[in-house]
Amino acid sequence: MVNLEEPVLKVVDLWKSYGKLEVLKGISFELKKQEVKVIFGPSGSGKSTLLRCINMLDPPQKGEVYLSGINLMDKNVNLNKLRSKIGMVFQHFNLFSHLKAIDNVSLGLRRVKGMSKDLAKQKALEALKRVKLADRANHYPAELSGGQQQRVGIARALAMDPEIILFDEPTSALDPELIGEVLQVMLDIAKTGTTMVVVTHEMGFARAVASEMIYIENGLIVERGIPNHFFESPKSERVKHFLRQIDVLYGKHEDLIKIEKEK
């Protein structure tokens, strides 16, 4: 029987080191279906490592990762199959430059899900529609703007119909004028019930959709709470200082909330 209360993702006491460098020192959190968790913190704090540990691209030394109750650390599970249920969106898009947008999106459907060429193309086109790029389906990455390339990256993740999508600073490599279109697409898919873990410093996005925000520093969770907690009464001085820095570096990005209110 399906347990509706079962978290989609449960991370328990995750530890990861590279040689003597301890990068994650006991991270735990969980997400229910349709929740969006925003993770933020200084450069080098372990955010990307955490995402790579979650999908076992880089397995942790200690701890547990459960996807809908199945322990990915268990040696007997089919890791490739489970990994196909975890979508990933990268900072630098990671598209194949020799493939058109539609083929970048349909590749996983064919190779991993074994779909026929026609069905995979149909599903890929549906995913491109969700990111408002159906009209660019036959363009190569070099013929697309950075924002459009990232939306192809999001479509590629969506097309696989994953249980959860992990985003690693999806807008931080984009020119400022392209960030809004990607955040808007992420907002749309969050609102239609996609379960997401998003590493980002876009606080407007966090405020609009995060069910919880987690601040990580030196591989530890320093503070966590609903967005209002961070915007109105953060406890730790480190968090306050970091949020002030973000305002300076990224601007306040309240535009996204304005867009939402005008809808």
Ligand SMILES: Nc1ncnc2c1ncn2[C@@H]1O[C@H](COP(=O)(O)OP(=O)(O)OP(=O)(O)O)[C@@H](O)[C@H]1O
């Ligand atoms: N494969 C690796 N081998 C050795 N050290 C690594 C490896 N991957 C990451 N690290 C180190 O682990 C620490 C955390 O890196 P990570 O990329 O997770 O940080 P981050 O929070 O994502 O930073 P950023 O905000 O700059 O992306 C850094 O000190 C980094 O140099």
Ligand SMILES: [Mg+2]
């Ligand atoms: Mg990173």
